[in-house]
Amino acid sequence: MSYTLEGSSGSWEVVIGLEVHAQVISQSKLFSGAATAFGAEPNTQVSFVDAAFPGMLPVINEACVAQAVRTGLGLEAHINLVSRFDRKNYFYADLPSGYQISQYEHPIVGAGTIEIELSNGATKKIGVTRLHLEQDAGKSLHDQNATKSYIDLNRAGVALMEIVSEPDLRSPEEAGAYLRKLRTVLRYLGTCDGNMEEGSMRADVNVSVRKHGEPFRTRCEVKNVNSIRFVQQAVEAEAKRQIALYEDGGTVLQETRLYDPSRGETRSMRSKEDAHDYRYFPDPDLLPLVLDEDWVESLRAELPELPDAKRARLSRDYGIPFYDAGVLVAEQVIADFYEAVAKGRDGKLAANWMIGDFFAGLNRTGHGIEDSPVSAAALGKLLDLMADSTINGKIAKEVLEVMMDTGEDPAAIIDARGLRQVTDTGAIDAAVDTVLAANPDKLAEYRGGKEKLFGFFVGQVMKVMAGKGNPALVNEAVRKKL
Amino acid sequence: MLCDLSIVGAAAGLRRRDFSARELVGAHVDAVAALNPRLNAFITETPELALRQAEAADRALADGSAGPLAGIPLAIKDLFCTAGVRTTAGSRILGNFVPPYESTVSAQLLRDGAVFLGKANLDEFAMGSSNMTSAYGSVQNPWQRRGSNVALVPGGSSGGSAASVAARMAMGSTGTDTGGSIRQPASFCGIAGIKPTYGRCSRWGIVAFASSLDQAGAFGRSVADCALLLGSMAGFDPKDSTSVERPVPDYVAACRRGVRGLRIGVPAEYRMDGMNAEVELLWQKGLGWLRESGAEIVDVSLPHTKYGLATYYIVAPAEASSNLARYDGVRFGVRQDGVDLIDLYERTRAAGFGDEVKRRIMIGTYVLSAGYYDAYYLRAQKVRALILKDFTDVFARVDALLTPTAPTAAFAQGEKMDDPIAMYLNDVFTVPASMAGVPGMSVPAGLDGQGLPLGLQVVGRPFDEETVFAVSQVIEDAAGFSALPAVRAGE
Numbered sequence: 001m002s003y004t005l006e007g008s009s010g011s012w013e014v015v016i017g018l019e020v021h022a023q024v025i026s027q028s029k030l031f032s033g034a035a036t037a038f039g040a041e042p043n044t045q046v047s048f049v050d051a052a053f054p055g056m057l058p059v060i061n062e063a064c065v066a067q068a069v070r071t072g073l074g075l076e077a078h079i080n081l082v083s084r085f086d087r088k089n090y091f092y093a094d095l096p097s098g099y100q101i102s103q104y105e106h107p108i109v110g111a112g113t114i115e116i117e118l119s120n121g122a123t124k125k126i127g128v129t130r131l132h133l134e135q136d137a138g139k140s141l142h143d144q145n146a147t148k149s150y151i152d153l154n155r156a157g158v159a160l161m162e163i164v165s166e167p168d169l170r171s172p173e174e175a176g177a178y179l180r181k182l183r184t185v186l187r188y189l190g191t192c193d194g195n196m197e198e199g200s201m202r203a204d205v206n207v208s209v210r211k212h213g214e215p216f217r218t219r220c221e222v223k224n225v226n227s228i229r230f231v232q233q234a235v236e237a238e239a240k241r242q243i244a245l246y247e248d249g250g251t252v253l254q255e256t257r258l259y260d261p262s263r264g265e266t267r268s269m270r271s272k273e274d275a276h277d278y279r280y281f282p283d284p285d286l287l288p289l290v291l292d293e294d295w296v297e298s299l300r301a302e303l304p305e306l307p308d309a310k311r312a313r314l315s316r317d318y319g320i321p322f323y324d325a326g327v328l329v330a331e332q333v334i335a336d337f338y339e340a341v342a343k344g345r346d347g348k349l350a351a352n353w354m355i356g357d358f359f360a361g362l363n364r365t366g367h368g369i370e371d372s373p374v375s376a377a378a379l380g381k382l383l384d385l386m387a388d389s390t391i392n393g394k395i396a397k398e399v400l401e402v403m404m405d406t407g408e409d410p411a412a413i414i415d416a417r418g419l420r421q422v423t424d425t426g427a428i429d430a431a432v433d434t435v436l437a438a439n440p441d442k443l444a445e446y447r448g449g450k451e452k453l454f455g456f457f458v459g460q461v462m463k464v465m466a467g468k469g470n471p472a473l474v475n476e477a478v479r480k481k482l
Numbered sequence: 483m484l485c486d487l488s489i490v491g492a493a494a495g496l497r498r499r500d501f502s503a504r505e506l507v508g509a510h511v512d513a514v515a516a517l518n519p520r521l522n523a524f525i526t527e528t529p530e531l532a533l534r535q536a537e538a539a540d541r542a543l544a545d546g547s548a549g550p551l552a553g554i555p556l557a558i559k560d561l562f563c564t565a566g567v568r569t570t571a572g573s574r575i576l577g578n579f580v581p582p583y584e585s586t587v588s589a590q591l592l593r594d595g596a597v598f599l600g601k602a603n604l605d606e607f608a609m610g611s612s613n614m615t616s617a618y619g620s621v622q623n624p625w626q627r628r629g630s631n632v633a634l635v636p637g638g639s640s641g642g643s644a645a646s647v648a649a650r651m652a653m654g655s656t657g658t659d660t661g662g663s664i665r666q667p668a669s670f671c672g673i674a675g676i677k678p679t680y681g682r683c684s685r686w687g688i689v690a691f692a693s694s695l696d697q698a699g700a701f702g703r704s705v706a707d708c709a710l711l712l713g714s715m716a717g718f719d720p721k722d723s724t725s726v727e728r729p730v731p732d733y734v735a736a737c738r739r740g741v742r743g744l745r746i747g748v749p750a751e752y753r754m755d756g757m758n759a760e761v762e763l764l765w766q767k768g769l770g771w772l773r774e775s776g777a778e779i780v781d782v783s784l785p786h787t788k789y790g791l792a793t794y795y796i797v798a799p800a801e802a803s804s805n806l807a808r809y810d811g812v813r814f815g816v817r818q819d820g821v822d823l824i825d826l827y828e829r830t831r832a833a834g835f836g837d838e839v840k841r842r843i844m845i846g847t848y849v850l851s852a853g854y855y856d857a858y859y860l861r862a863q864k865v866r867a868l869i870l871k872d873f874t875d876v877f878a879r880v881d882a883l884l885t886p887t888a889p890t891a892a893f894a895q896g897e898k899m900d901d902p903i904a905m906y907l908n909d910v911f912t913v914p915a916s917m918a919g920v921p922g923m924s925v926p927a928g929l930d931g932q933g934l935p936l937g938l939q940v941v942g943r944p945f946d947e948e949t950v951f952a953v954s955q956v957i958e959d960a961a962g963f964s965a966l967p968a969v970r971a972g973e
Contacts, residue, residue, distance in 0.1 A: 048583060052808040054571070055563045055585060055687040057722050089804050089850070093823055098807020149823075151812070279850035281859060284694035284801055286723050 003171030007243045012209045014239045015216060016169035020182060022161045022192035023200035024067045030135050030159035031058030038198055042152035050157040052096035057285050064159040066299060067191040068108050068133050071161055073300050074189045075128050077112025081291045089279040094138035094151050104280045107132035116177040126178050127166030136160050172232035179228045184307050188332050196227050203231050207238040218252045222259050222266050234259035238266045310335055318347025327355055333369050340376035345383055357397055361404035373407040382410040394467050395419050423470045428477045435460040436481060446482060484509040485650040485971035489554050489707040492653060496543055496553050503553025507536035507597050510555040513651045513971035514599055521969060523646040525560050525618045526568050527600040535597040542595060551714055552595030557646040557655035560601035561608055562588045563687040571689040572606040572616040575809045575834025577816040585687025587656060587698045587715045594714045599652055603642030606836045608663055608691045611908040613641030614899060615838040623670060623892045624649035624967035628933035634892040637667030644671040647701045650971035654702040654711050658688060660695045661794050662912025665924040668701060669887035669937030672926045675701045676708045679945045680919030681726035684719030690805040692798035695916050705925060705954045709733035728945060736948035737955040742776030747880035751787035752911055760930045761886045768884055768927055768938045771960035780880050784872040789865050790914040791906060796849050796862035803846025866917050873918040882953050883941040885911050887924040891934035911939060921947045925954045926963040
């Protein structure tokens with residue numbers, strides 16, 4: 001079922017393309033040695049190059065280039081061995097040099113693809129048009145003073161990757177899936193932390209609508225949307241605005257718009273007529289960027305296993321459902337955690353426990369996997385204690401909760417609380433006798449043919465034994481006595 | 483007299499203890515104090531700094547640690563950022579900007595012991611051929627026409643650098659050359675000046691005019707002095723991506739190579755209609771000197787020469803319009819407050835830039851604009867490639883070229899000011915080598931009928947400054963240029 005929006009004239013298809021600005025993880029900026037750490041005091045990470053002092057010159061940071069190439073390789077994209085930096089000229093107070101160094105005509109990375117998965121399990125390949133490197137601008141702070149704007153140049157010159165998709169996305173869901181998948185890939189690669197709240201990943205959303213089978217109509221660009229949820233909302237709000245315009249006999253003008261999440265609508269930022277003439281031209285301070293093919297291949301060889309490959313491998317090697325594998329590879333730390341738990345154990349059991357009680361426990365205690373009170377080794381130990389019948393599954397759930405709260409070792413918890421499973425057949429038999437004696441009527445019904453009551457007796461025996469009975473032995477004892 | 487010595491001669495005298503660096507620098511500090519009110523060759527004088535550096539040089543000479551330029555007093559074009567010393571680029575817009583850093587080129591001169599007398603006047607942001615566009619007043623050429631005291635221009639943009647050396651206020655100086663800004667003033671002031679190959683000297687710390695053309699170089703009263711200075715200034719700098727990682731040869735030794743067996747090209751296109759007959763005559767004389775010294779003279783063609791100026795006046799303003807965007811009053815220099823950000827920009831830049839700079843920013847903005855980019859900038863880049871190919875082709879056949887440096891001798895202050903095109907024509911012989919990035923040197927070769935110096939230009943292969951020096955030295959020796967300017971130290 002494809003996504004459409006209903007208007008008075010029938011149904012409309014939505015066409016979406018995304019331009020994602022992903023801040024490159026690097027120690028220093030794209031063209032200067034200044035640091036890039038987030039959250040530093042304003043204007044403490046600014047070199048004379050970043051502040052565009054007279055006579056200062058940019059020098060390309062090889063680490064940032066490597067990150068862009070890694071990302072390109074991760075997107076299965078074409079790496080352009082020769083690319084070029086251009087100047088994008090415009091005046092603004094947080095753009096010290098009066099131009100942004102970007103790659104306009106010759107980006108470092110060409111066409112690639114991202115495969116997304118939708119809620120119905122279907123997959124779709126989304127084209128990536130290009131990826132290029134550029135500098136970020138500084139930050140203008142308009143709310144510090146009634147009459148003045150303040151400028152923080154810490155971010156000025158930090159490397160960004162602009163990753164442009166083809167207009168292949170057809171619904172808010174697809175746009176969200178694309179962004180999540182891209183973010184996952186970037187995090188796996190270690191090239192961008194994907195943190196949209198801190199602004200290290202931002203999206204410009206190109207939206208148009210059309211009737212089924214039509215060529216593309218005019219698009220609007222919704223700038224600088226800073227969460228996946230807002231991207232999805234912005235797509236729908238902007239698409240509905242365009243449909244209403246068309247159906248009122250109007251036309252959509254190509255323009256740049258902003259999404260206002262509090263009002264759930266987009267509004268015009270500037271029209272095409274007001275658009276800047278950026279006067280792009282090759283930056284004469286920089287030589288063309290020429291990559292050595294062997295260097296690119298060495299980066300390729302060092303790439304980590306990416307989510308799609310990891311998912312297939314986990315599903316195959318550990319015998320877990322493809323869906324579960326998808327949950328486990330959403331973040332590399334989760335996948336690593338899972339493999340540490342599952343290695344040498346029952347992979348299916350490990351997946352069930354992680355996706356079920358372990359995640360629930362993290363949620364309940366407000367932890368992430370990075371600061372989980374329960375280590376992979378501890379969770380593995382818990383599974384081992386089940387496997388060797390020290391405890392049964394029900395008790396294990398209890399033990400895991402205590403582990404989550406206290407961070408204690410499972411064996412210590414079991415010993416301290418006397419949770420060890422009872423395998424003494426004498427004790428079990430005695431418990432069975434007690435239950436049968438207490439329930440003569442149920443016993444009579446069972447013997448009269450109501451075999452469903454078997455489970456009742458087992459449950460009662462477990463209750464008498466405070467849950468610690470070995471389930472198999474309890475079953476056997478109940479059957480024998482009945 | 484100390485101020486008449488060459489750098490090579492003074493360096494030898496310092497080592498012989500004929501005089502101290504303190505004495506040598508003191509004589510030049512006095513000359514600056516005496517002549518600068520008249521010539522305006524320096525925007526900022528740094529006598530105390532110079533004397534302190536001289537004392538350090540004397541100590542270094544005494545303990546044997548002296549560099550090759552120890553105690554040599556120089557003028558530094560005020561386009562080079564100098565740590566702790568105001569740097570203006572000849573513009574009001576930088577105000578009292580004091581750089582917290584030293585340009586690579588000037589730092590290398592300091593490393594080798596050089597002494598800085600001050601910051602030399604220049605056309606605003608190096609845009610001009612007369613030094614009339616400086617916000618700090620025009621520079622007067624120390625030369626005068628025979629029997630006339632009309633003030634002449636020193637050429638530009640490195641006019642203060644050239645005038646200070648000609649008038650014996652400084653023993654040598656730094657300049658920058660974007661389209662002729664070293665070679666033309668050297669010719670006008672009767673001294674030697676070299677623009678090395680693009681990429682030979684670091685541009686780091688030099689206020690940018692046109693990044694793909696700007697190149698630092700040196701002035702001296704002899705070819706060997708220029709060679710000594712360039713040897714200190716040149717070299718790869720990881721802070722400038724366009725500087726080239728090649729060893730710097732011994733340029734002073736190269737001066738003595740001679741020209742025997744060299745093939746010297748004479749480009750037909752440099753023989754222009756209506757060219758000054760004295761310039762033409764001097765050119766022929768220069769070719770004769772080279773022939774007599776054993777060189778073979780070869781007629782060659784640089785067919786795209788006629789497009790040089792037009793191409794230059796697209797490429798250079800385009801880059802300048804972008805390079806000068808940073809002068810916005812926000813972070814340094816002079817700010818004119820406005821009602822909003824745009825108003826602040828407009829007021830700051832309207833008040834801070836002079837007319838010629840504004841003209842070039844407007845030209846540059848225009849040629850990069852949507853709809854005009856292909857017709858102007860892109861086409862200019864293609865023509866530039868053809869100009870480079872002209873040189874590449876010619877240098878397959880000859881080792882160097884000899885041409886006049888400028889079409890005329892120095893003109894009077896105020897002339898050509900209402901005709902930018904006539905002003906731009908000053909650079910017609912120097913611009914092509916700039917567009918091609920190849921090295922060029924102007925050597926004083928004679929006087930015109932009014933007693934004003936004329937220079938000849940030697941152009942060489944990329945990174946072959948050695949041949950340029952060798953050819954220039956032969957011309958210097960043959961010309962025996964010994965005329966002195968009217969205004970000079972001790973007169």
